Amino acid sequence: MWGIVLFLCFVAASRQISITEFSVPNSTKSGEDVRLTCKYELTSGESDKALFVKWWWTPFTNDERKQLYQRIAGHPAVAIHNDIKIEENDAILLLNVTPEDSGTYECEVSNIDEARKHSDLIVYTMGSGPVLNISLVEDGPDEDDKEDVLVTCSALDVAPYPDLVIVLNGQTLNTSESVYLRSPPDGSTYNITSTGVVSKDQADGAEISCELYYKDVNVTHSPFIVTETYYVNQSELTTTEDAEDAFRTEDPSYRLNNTKLTFRVPYLLLLIEV
Structure with a gap:
């Protein structure tokens, strides 16, 4: 009995999806374009029929989590935010960022199992000064x-x-x-x-x-x-x-x-x- 349970746990663990490359810069100057990358890896023989990839953003000023991007297997990728450009491999380019774009950016990859990674981006400006x-x-x-x-x-x-x-x-x-x-x-x-x-x-x-x-x-x-x-x-x-x-x-x-x-x-x- 214990052998069956351990085998099932091993199979579940071996099929867990993973994010292999994730990048959000710590900071950038206002007016720049910012590339966010998120690459994942499926195990051998794992199907991607139920797979989807999403990008989320939570501003520092409140806890309102907003979806920026979505790609569902078998369908074209969709930019849900107007000021982003879709690139290859689920990377997105934030265009002409301002301090209002500062916040936490998260990539979510799901294929029955789920993987998430997030990081903060600060958009800075010196304004008129000093x-x-x-x-x-x-x-x-x-x-x-x-x-x-x-x-x-x-x-x-x-x-x-x-x-x-x-x-x-x-x-x-x-x-x-x-x-x-x-x-x-x-x-x-x-x-x-x-x-x-x-x-x-x-x-x-x-x-x-x-x-x-x-x-x-x-x-x-x-x-x-x-x-x-x-x-x-x-x-x-x-x-x-x-x-x-x-x-x-x-x-x-x-x-x-x-x-x-x-x-x-x-x-x-x-x-x-x-």
Whole structure:
């Protein structure tokens, strides 16, 4: 009796379908085309009359699982999503992806038995940033009453969840950061502003950088960095607002549009005065 049971288990195991090649990239830049591959293997003598292959997608923003592709044995493959191209061997090409396409992609192969594999895809974008603005302010949150330098770094329409770091001569500044999830239909991107204040002496002649990163995700990309060497004698006071007031929470697009960087060119001013 036990011998019959073991034999049946062996037969069932030997007939189990398997996915031999599966590929979903960890991350890709917005606007690119992304190829997803899924190849399977049948055992010797196994029929594919009951076989079907499906691709599924579950966005990170909700748990609504959606079917993208289906091929049933004896019938042509069908693309259920408009923005994919069918390729050979049940591979599909996602066309012109955007951050809204981020999520979990799963291949399902069924032939009485069933095999599934899945992996996450993150579509990233740097949006408009990083944009670096540097200006003099009347007085920052320090012990003296001298003018200070306000450093603001902003980026709009960024995905996935971002982080902005301000670096002065290789040292990371303590900053105040505000991040806003954009409203639908662009609800998968963020607006972010990071603000820091340093003394004029610290800022004068310093190399100041704004660096954009993505938090807690596996995204491979070239650094998003903007750098400027700042000189106090090339700048003029552009606002009467205290630097402490600049830390108020507000829409970052407002901050970006209303923080100005003004340079004074001494020779040009001399000609105007003459």
